[in-house]
Amino acid sequence: MRQKAKIEKYDAPAGGWGSLSAVAHILTQEEVALLGSEILLKQNKAGGFMCVSCSWAKPAEPRMFEFCENGAKATAWEITGKTVTADFFAQHTLTELRAWSDHQLEEKGRLTTPMRYDPGSDKYLPVDWSEAFREIGAELNALDPRSVIMYTSGRASLEASYMYQLFGRMYGTNNFPDSSNMCHETTSVALPEVIGVPVGTVLLTDFDETDCIFFFGHNTTTNAPRMLHPLQEAAQRGVPIVTFNPLRERGLERFVNPQSPVQMIAGGTRISSQYHQVRIGGDAAAIAGICKWIVESDDLARTNGGPRVVDVAFIEQHTAGFDEFAAFCRAQDWGQIERASGLSRTAMLDAANTYMAANAVIANYGMGITQHKHGVETAKMIVNLLLLRGNIGKPGAGISPIRGHSNVQGQRTVGISEKTKLVPLDKLAELYGFEPPRWDGLSTVDACEGILKGDVRGFVSLGGNFVRAIPERSLMEPAWSGLRLSVQIATKLNRSHIVPGEVTYLLPCLGRIEIDQQASGPQAVSMEDSTTCIHGSRGQRQPVADNLLSEPAIVAALAKATLGPNPAVDWDAWVADYAQVRDAIERTYPDQFKDFNERMFEPGGFPRPLPARERKWKTPNGKANFTVPKAAFAPPRDGDGIYELMTMRADGQFNTTIYTEDDRFRGIQGSRYVVLMNPADMEDDGLKSGDTVTLVTEAGDGVERSLSELQVVPYDIPRKSLAGYYPECNGLIPLWHYAEGSKVPAAKSVPVRLFQDMIPEIIEGGEIPISTG
Template sequence: MHKATLKPYSGPAGGWGSVRVLGAVLSKEEIPILGSEILWQQNKPDGFMCVSCSWAKPAKPHPFEFCENGAKATAWETTSKTVTRDFFAAHPLAELRTWSDHRLEAEGRLTEPMVYDAATDRYVPVSWQQAFQAIGAELRQLDPQSVVFYTSGRASLEASYMYQLFGRMYGSNNFPDSSNMCHESTSVALPEVIGAPVGTVLLPDFDQTDCILFFGQNTTTNSPRMLHPLQAAVKRGVPILTFNPLRERGLERFTDPQKPTQMIAGGTRISSHYFQLRVTGDTAAIVGLCKAVIEADDHAVAHGQPRRIDVAFIEQHTHGFDAFAEFCRNQRWDELERISGLTRDALEAAADIYMKANAVIANYGMGITQHVHGVETVKMIVNLLLLRGNIGKPGAGISPVRGHSNVQGQRTVGISEKTKLVPLDRLAELYHFEPPRQDGLTTVDACEGILNGRVRAFVSLGGNFVRAVPERSLMEPAWSNLKLSVQIATKLNRTHLVPAQTTYLLPCLGRIDIDQQAGGPQAVSMEDSTTCIHGSRGQRPPISKHLLSEPRIIAEIAKATLPANRALDWDAWVADYARIRDAIEQTYPDQFKDFNKRLFQPGGFPRPLAARQREWKTPTGKANFSVPESLSSGAEDGRAGVYQLMTLRADGQFNTTVYSEDDRFRGVYGGRMVVLMNPDDMIHEGLKKDDRVTLATVAGDGVERRLADLQVFPYDIPQHCIAGYYPECNVLVPLWHYAKGSKVPAAKSIPVRLIAQS
């Protein structure tokens, strides 16, 4: 039985630790250390955009405008290692399914199209033309409503636009994507309260803010380059208040490896105040902050002192303040303390810092959105900002920190199952067809369709769907009943090892590969977390001459599936991606004016957002205060012996891609099958460090969900809360355990019991 080790890490984020790890990664992937010009071009205005996170790219970048995880992602994609037909001939899928996620992807880049052969349980080569014709023939035989078109977060705007257009011309609105699994709670909450589905903060706002809040966000692993503006803010004396169940190193201390003085001195303290709340305690904590502000304002009114809320802003720009204020006044402090895990004194102290600031940015991540009441918690963050007019002015705003590098942009150009978010009439006008009008399937809906047999085919533009979704013990067996699975990918992953009746594995160019088409080398584009659009050019020759670009693959499948359409020349689009961008501009003229001219504008160009100008596209015409239905972010369970499990990404990981079995910042080395637990809870359960336990989901629906052989580590986490790694813990998440209103799997608060193993 494999044994991980716990060695507490005392260093900062960044610093010498990152330098050593980067050197090891480049060496392992057979890339000359710092001899590669590729890293010099990462996140530069005329280079390529990182294939990892979606954090904003500055107009004036650092010489090394990449973080440790971004460099890992680049090394992972530019590796010289390859997975060829000989590899598949040597390894049946039954054997590969015993490999770890890390080992699978570490084999290297896929090199030629393959089709699954059930007789030998192996992938075998197939020509591109044979694959396209066979896929088209299969799709023509199926009901379009039974076909799912999934998109991962890294596909470009050009590929995403083509993909959604092909799917709708085929007759389907089934476009679930990785947003459904992470920030859909944002996309549901923000339109209702500020009239926009995205955040309002731009990168320059960090230079003008005088207070920064963090809720449920681990900057260290999800968006490390964000530490640069945070470090600059700290040097200006800006307080940073962090609310998170775990103490994450990047929000504690950071050393910029590009600055020798910091490497010697040991770095910068990031969070001025760190509040370790309970898992599911976010809503109660934010209600407590709001209650403290409102009660301070009530006191000011009673004593003739300056107001603590922005009365003029509230009267002119908001709706529903009186009901929300009365709700906050009526909440009991003892109840807020119990649910949040924070004291009244701590919450009032945080509120006092907030009230002294003129411009406040509130950042949040999946620690907010992946809860049963995640939508309401997002709205609560907005409530807090509205109290003091902190939306629509310089240095202030709401900042959802998205995950993958273009997950937000895909929604912008039509990757959505919600028809109200897609300009169907405009598509019909431009391309002379009648799009389907009914809403399509979300990720959860698609999983339900696979389980009940209504979904017959799954086309995946990147991603590792089977590994990323909940209910893995049910999903993997059901996947084999699909008639068709098409996987467009750069590397081998777990989903590829669960074949359907017919399965094609189509290797594509990565973003860092030079994309040579008939019209010359092509550029693509993506949108970052702050709604800014950036161009990206590939920098290195493809690892194999058999790779095709995502736009080319989409176009060829479309040509093999659809009847000819005089209004659309797929081949012309593939020859020159500028024509795709022209089509995007024609479809969204208010969002992409002069798209091609501004493609490589330093810092990107921001999409227009009315809420930044305090124009509220809501039914009330104003920003809306909202009253939560619950004080808990999750589904509270007070039963004895029930713990709230939150899933984590490790330092050596991005989404389902595991670069290393280590999690340096948390001190976990050599394995991921661990559970982090409060030492007092361990004593109560009679457990010692390194004991093995099984986690069993508390559900009551008759489905047994268990994960065994987890090694127990003592950790600084609130009592009755535990933590384990994603995606390993996905087997414990019921498909129906999701955020109300958004259907985001509630992977940050899963009620479980611990069963000691002998």
């Protein structure tokens, strides 16, 4: 039996005393209280280090404490004094460790020694770095490069990422899936087709000039808390903030800036002026309703000879497809839109009227949009909304996909991509004198399918926790043992490290916050934030162990052990001085990284050039494109007993890293095995708070996917909707259940059935199980 969660209502706003208490707790827990408080003052500052958690923008004029609660947790997690040495692995088999929770594994501390898996003892044994590199190189050379995956998490620096993709392509593979494939690949597919760039158009300064902000599918409280500062400032000057989300997330309701004594006493700021709880998957329909009212209001204005509602000059000069989209909007039935969105017509009109009253609107969205079957079309619908009134390419306006991990966007910029059209292969060939492979590589979903089929034989992971982050856990973990080679480069122990292949290495690396001393002196690295701004980062703390190598050093050593000599690539010189790597990046991408080394520590970062910001549309027709959704939006399933499950993250986690088993804002303590449920649905199903249930995926493909002993928590969530934690619920997601066009796992809308768990009832003669569901 799993430990039951303690449920206590939490009414405090985001930030405030709760945030201060959480920061103090994590610093104490990780035994870095004094050191941590000093290092936190250098977080997200020019000349300091960039946060290792979220990728939100860093201001040119930072606050004294330019970090959030989760940023402080990530810092404490990395600079912890706790270590995992060879002695730890001598005491525990991998079979034993697989019974530990995600929190228990990572909380043991920093990895310190390169290790090699010994199948005979089922333990990791220490190995010399040189021996590890030599053996890994030999294994890679014995494999077909097409069968090898080179995965990256979202925190590897631009320097390490560039070296990694060059190593891989010189080896002969284009299999470069990364964490983008599991989150914002939907954005990277949708936006180029309609505005000609794969990223958002908003800069941090736009939040100072906007007069309206829309939010779709994002929990800012836990996934990008520093964003609450510009949101609070906007709300305080009267900017309406209109939010669409199935759950009411605290940070988008109320926020107290812990750095303001006045706010700590007074109680903070209301953030959202409108909060619309769409049903799961209902965003596209809600946007269609808003657009319908805008188009019909414009029709009425034109009929009456009044001022036009849509931006006619912008539409005529810069866009294509308006007439078709307007016709689509007019044809939609309000009753169907209400059913599909879960919102009333009045609610959608209120949002539309607010939008029409504004001159400059920013539309933010997160994985609540991208991780849906129709996520690509929904992202395009957000663009449609913005194009109606010219809200792209002017100050205070634009589209703002809020990326997750700290450099997940930047990795793509410097070549981490399985799609060869996104990589300057001809330039790489010219610079380094080799012929890169020209075939498209495998995405995350493709890689998983290849592992299941046995086609993928090698997996090299530059950070991350791939096994835990992906769907289809019940199939994927057993299939992992079929890999010939598994190489894991990491700072902390996680689930992916204790599910071995035939030959498995665990290579510990420096963290970003640690001083990276190389031949030319201490090194700096760089990353790109969600707004395409590039920032430099310098380590501040002595490494936790003497035997650690940096990510660039590990990549270079693997390359030297695997590849033949190439006079155009001096791996040793690059490791000795990362400035040489940045020079190489600039030579490869001269239009994006002009004067890279000179500019990398500019306050606020330097923005990459983005044509859409200047209303230059790098699309096939040279226009920004309105699009008509093909699938439109599906009505809810009524009366068939199927719920829509969305996965979510807690206050006590970042991605697969679990800092605590608690979720403060939702009032859940001590367990992550819970399911949030509408009280009316609970009553219909004969459930009460604290009952445990089993969720079974409704897939029809013959694969059984279920998760039991989930404690029911009554919550303000739309009818026939459920919410459970990521990554615990990943096993309920079929591998084939993904966003059309991007293959992002559709984790925010999984059809499931719910059954009350079997309960023991004591009767004369012993215990028998009684099923009530």
